[in-house]
Amino acid sequence: MRSVGWGILGLGNIAHKFASDLLLVNNTELVAVASSDFKRAKVFSEKYESKRFYDGYSQLLEDDEVEIIYIASLHPQHAKLSIAAMEKGKAVLCEKPLAMNEYEVKKMLTVAHSREVFLMEGLWTRFNPSFEQVQDWISDDTLGAVRYLNATFSFNGLDRGEDSRLFNPEKGGGTLLDIGIYPLFLAYQLLGMPKDIKATAHLTTGGVDQQLAILLTYENAHAILYSSFTHNEDMRATIAGEKGEIYMESRWHETPKISLITPENTISKSFEFNGKGYSYEIEEASQCIREGKKESAKWSLNNSLELMQLMDSIRELCGIHYPSDRN
Numbered sequence: 470m471r472s473v474g475w476g477i478l479g480l481g482n483i484a485h486k487f488a489s490d491l492l493l494v495n496n497t498e499l500v501a502v503a504s505s506d507f508k509r510a511k512v513f514s515e516k517y518e519s520k521r522f523y524d525g526y527s528q529l530l531e532d533d534e535v536e537i538i539y540i541a542s543l544h545p546q547h548a549k550l551s552i553a554a555m556e557k558g559k560a561v562l563c564e565k566p567l568a569m570n571e572y573e574v575k576k577m578l579t580v581a582h583s584r585e586v587f588l589m590e591g592l593w594t595r596f597n598p599s600f601e602q603v604q605d606w607i608s609d610d611t612l613g614a615v616r617y618l619n620a621t622f623s624f625n626g627l628d629r630g631e632d633s634r635l636f637n638p639e640k641g642g643g644t645l646l647d648i649g650i651y652p653l654f655l656a657y658q659l660l661g662m663p664k665d666i667k668a669t670a671h672l673t674t675g676g677v678d679q680q681l682a683i684l685l686t687y688e689n690a691h692a693i694l695y696s697s698f699t700h701n702e703d704m705r706a707t708i709a710g711e712k713g714e715i716y717m718e719s720r721w722h723e724t725p726k727i728s729l730i731t732p733e734n735t736i737s738k739s740f741e742f743n744g745k746g747y748s749y750e751i752e753e754a755s756q757c758i759r760e761g762k763k764e765s766a767k768w769s770l771n772n773s774l775e776l777m778q779l780m781d782s783i784r785e786l787c788g789i790h791y792p793s794d795r796n
């Protein structure tokens with residue numbers, strides 16, 4: 470199997486976690502990293518053994534050995550930087566959310582199609598083995614028809630301050646785009662597009678959601694979802710079907726531990742993760758590149774588009790607006 474050459478753009482918190490997992494994935498190589506801060510690029514490069522590091526992003530886009538770029542900057546930069554990379558013929562794995570809104574996602578998809586390059590949103594939970602098992606229990610009908618789903622994502626980020634990326638609208642602040650996207654993903658992936666959406670939020674003075682509750686109604690099911698930056702809580706997910714219940718243990722979006730309870734049986738599974746869990750999206754993207762695919766069948770561009778359409782609808786219901794909506 471041939472090695473795939475990776476680049477990383479934007480070297481903050483998530484880029485570190487991703488790079489440490491990239492080192493664990495066979496037949497991949499961290500070719501180059503780029504940051505707006507020269508020293509940050511140099512230190513990062515030494516720590517994760519990249520061949521090269523760049524001061525600023527433009528040289529990374531010109532590096533012939535880099536096949537795919539992982540975009541790890543803040544949400545409002547995702548669309549612009551992904552498009553810049555794709556325009557240079559690079560494949561892109563972009564952090565979630567893929568962009569700020571449907572308009573930006575559509576622009577990205579247009580470029581991906583016209584340049585015929587691979588593009589995928591880094592919705593890493595989708596590729597984790599524990600989640601794959603959950604999907605199998607549903608697709609093989611062990612759970613029966615899903616009737617109810619409950620998932621949350623909360624932590625206390627109040628001490629981060631108004632200028633942090635959690636709360637500053639210019640930095641794409643708010644729970645929905647950052648963490649509420651995970652419960653929404655779970656409902657979307659397992660139940661599809663809802664018939665009806667209800668949502669209510671507590672907004673900050675800056676206008677972003679610090680607590681958000683969502684109720685999705687389907688033909689024969691309900692999903693109750695919640696996200697918050699104002700408190701901690703046990704993040705367990707429940708998926709209840711006509712034949713049993715699935716529990717994804719805390720924190721469900723990255724859990725190796727799941728169980729299935731039926732009237733006859735309890736099956737508990739604990740998966741050995743390779744690293745923190747980012748290795749699975751890395752394997753998926755790398756394999757797609759090797760096979761010349763332009764998108765992942767497991768988390769397609771249409772999936773990302775529909776997820777963003779749901780987020781746009783929820784924002785509309787709650788009055789959550791961003792400077793990027795004016796573009």
Ligand SMILES: NC(=O)c1ccc[n+]([C@@H]2O[C@H](COP(=O)([O-])OP(=O)(O)OC[C@H]3O[C@@H](n4cnc5c(N)ncnc54)[C@H](OP(=O)(O)O)[C@@H]3O)[C@@H](O)[C@H]2O)c1
Nearest residue numbers: 479480481482483484504505506541542543544564565566
């Ligand atoms: N998948 C996951 O588990 C996960 C977890 C956390 C975050 N994320 C996602 O990853 C992205 C980055 O989050 P993070 O926590 O890593 O953020 P972060 O550490 O605050 O910043 C990441 C990078 O964004 C660039 N940046 C920061 N502030 C900026 C500004 N004001 N203007 C322009 N660029 C700026 C910087 O890149 P330079 O190094 O080039 O300066 C910075 O290193 C977000 O979109 C988030 O949704 C995903």
